[in-house]
Amino acid sequence: MIRITQSLASAAAIAVLAGALAACNPQADKTNPPATATAAAPAASDRNVRLLAAAEGYETLTETAFDKTFPELTASLTAARQKASEARALLATDQAARLDTLGAGIDAALRDQNRSALAIAAVETYRVLVSAQDASALVPVEVSLLDYAGFRYDANAKSRPVNWDQMTADVAFARETWARISPRVTAKGLSGAFDSALSGMETAVAQKNAVAAGIAVSNELALVDALEEHFKPAN
Structure with a gap:
């Protein structure tokens, strides 16, 4: 689920997402579904x-x-920790230890009312959990890691002062992750749109333009949703 906070970013992201989804399936016709049956999705x-x-x-x-x-x-954290406790047994020892360290960081951020630290510790926890998936993941783990990179970039952009150095690292990580997954994206419109979103994030950092950064990362996060749909098998 993507929450876009700036009105300009919202309009841009909606337009980008609509175009990318159309590119994923340009001949889709919901009113006239194909008569032939398809195999059930795994x-x-x-x-x-x-x-x-x-x-x-x-x-x-x-x-x-x-x-x-x-x-x-705090209420959201309580709910998140309940789900995490149910999945903890699935984590390797080092992953579980990392979760504990991040949990302490989240508690400290809430105690200090440090929103930036809270967002970063939470998204790092997200990374630990999605990275623990096995090879049967229907949507490649890299897609979730692109989500992670976008959320980190956004959190650093909203920090005061803006953390431009970390944003540079965040978009570099997104580029590396995209390079691994992009050959598997068969919808050219989606692939081109995602590459453009990353370029926008890079340009915004280079220019230290916070407004442009917000628009670019909103596009990137919206396109992650499109990537998820692209990789989901047909029902």
């Missing part, structure tokens, strides 16, 4: 379902870190 493993459910709570915490009240954020 089911996601229970392991991956549980990990993604746990990650979703921390994604929400990251998205809302700069807007919700601290009591609301």
Whole structure:
């Protein structure tokens, strides 16, 4: 789920997402579905379902870190930790230890009412959980990592002062991740749009333009949704 906070960014992201989704399936016709039956989509493993459910709570915490009240954020954290506890047994020892360290960071951020630190610790927790998926993941893990990179970039852009150095690292990570997954994206419109969004993020950092950064990362996050749809098998 993507929450876009700036009106200009919202309009741009909606337009980009609509175009990308059309590019994914330019001949889709919902009123005249094909008469031939298609094979059932493979089911996601229970392991991956549980990990993604746990990650979703921390994604929400990251998205809302700069807007919700601290009591609301505390309630969100409680719900996220419940799901994470159910998935903890699926993590390797080092991943579980990392989760504990990040959890302490989240607690400190809430105590200090440090929204930037909260958003970063939450999105790092999201990364640990999505990275623990096995090879049966229906949507490649790289897609979730592009989400992670966008959320980190956005959090650093909203920090005061803006953390331009970290944003440079965030978009570099997104570029590296995109290079691994882009050969598997068969919709040319989607591939081109995503590359343009990353270029916009890079340009915004180079120019230290916070407004442009917000628009570019909103586009990137919207296009991650399109990538998820692109990789999901047909029902």
